[in-house]
Amino acid sequence: MSEDHPTLVPIGEDFPELREPVRRICAKYPGTYWQQLEDEQAYPTAFVEELTTAGFLGALIPEEYGGSGLSLRAAAVILQEINASGCNASQGHAQMYIMGTLLRHGSEEQKRKYLPEIAAGRIRLQAFGVTEPTTGSDTTQLKTRAVREGDEYVINGQKVWTSRAMYSDMMLLLARTQSADQVKKRSDGLSVFLIDLKANIGKGVDIRPIKAMINHNTTEVFFDNLRVPASTLIGEEGKGFRYILDGMNAERILVASEAIGDGKFFIKKATDYANSRVVFGRPIGQNQAVQFPIARAWAELEGADMVCRRAAALFDDGKECGADANIAKLLASEAAWKAGEAAMQTHGGFSYAREYDIERKWRDCRLFQIAPISTNLILAYVGQHVLGMPRSY
C-alpha cells in the first residue's frame, strides 16, 4: 500500500519476507476468480493448494513435525496479506490453527501421525465442530454426546455452521462425555476428538451445506451412532473445553488480523477511487465528507492493529493473552466494518457493481462481528474477567 500512497504508511510492515510472496500468490487469484466461485458456490481448491504447497498454511506447525515453525504473529501477517489482497483467508485459515489443540494436548504418537501430513497438505484438518443449533454461544451446554463402549466412542448429535467440512479430511470435535448435571463446573465433562470425516460419510456422519450470504462453504454435520476408536480422543477425557480455549485465543488473534487485512483492502480501494473519481469538477476525495470517514477508519484500523500485535506477542511468549485476543478481535472487526462502510459510501452506486469487489468484501467482513465469537460475548468477557463486574450470563 505504501508504494502507491507514499503518505499512507502503515505502522510498520513486519515480515516483508512473508508479505511479498503471499501477495505474489494472491495476485494470481483476482476478483473474477472469487466472483466465479460465488456463482458456483464452489471451494477455492487451487488457491488453498497453492498456499499449502508454499508452506503458508503449515506456518504454525513446528519444524520437527514438517511445518515452518513460525510465530503466531507471522501467521497473522500471512492471513492479513491474503485479505488485504482481495482474496479470502477464511477458506484455508483453519488448516493453520485447528491443529494447535493436537499440538499442545495430543500424544506424541498422534502428533507424529498427523502433523507432518497436515503440514504437507496430504491431510486437510480444517473443520472445527463446536457450535450447535440449540445452544449457540453457550458452548459448555452443547449436547453432542460421545459414550465410551470398549475401545470405541459412540457419537450422536448435531453441529451447525461447521465451515469447510465438505473440504476437510478430518474434524476436531467437541462433545460431551459426561452429563451436564453430573459435573461440578459447567466446562467439565467435555472432550475433544480428532475424527476422520471423509472415511465416515454415510457411516454415521452426514454433512449438509448451508446456503449463506457469503461463499463460506459452511455446513451442518449430523452424527448418528458414529463409532470412532478411543485413540481419537485428544488428551484426557473431560478436559476438552480447556484444551480448545487456548486454541480459541489463537483463532481470535488470527481472525482479527484477517479483519485488518479486509480494512486495508477497503481503504486502498476507497482512497484510489476518491482520488480518481471526478464529480462537480473535482476529485470526490477533496470533499471532507468523503475523505474523513476514510481517514477515521484508517486511524481505527491502526489502533486495532496495535492491540492485535500485542495479543500475538503475548501468545508467542506463552503469556496469558485472553483479554488482548478478545479485544483485538472486537476492535479489528469494527474497524474493518467502518472501512467497508467508507468504501461503500465512497464508491456510491458503483459499490453495488460486483466487478469492484466492494460488496463481496463488505459481506465477508460483516461476519467478523459474529464469528468465531460475537461482539456481545467479548464485551461480557471484558466486563467480567478484565473489569471484575458480575458474570452477565
Ligand SMILES: Cc1cc2nc3c(=O)[nH]c(=O)nc-3n(C[C@H](O)[C@H](O)[C@H](O)COP(=O)(O)OP(=O)(O)OC[C@H]3O[C@@H](n4cnc5c(N)ncnc54)[C@H](O)[C@@H]3O)c2cc1C
Ligand atoms: C459463516 C459462519 C461460519 C461459522 N463457522 C463455524 C465453524 O467452523 N465452527 C463452529 O463451531 N462454529 C462456526 N460458526 C458459528 C459461530 O461461532 C456462531 O454463530 C457464533 O459464535 C454465535 O453463536 P450463535 O450464532 O449461536 O448466536 P447465539 O448464541 O444464538 O447469539 C445470538 C445473539 O445474541 C447475543 N447473545 C447471546 N447471549 C447473550 C448474552 N448472555 N448477553 C448478550 N448477548 C447475548 C449474541 O451476542 C448474538 O449477537 C460460524 C458461523 C457463521 C455465521
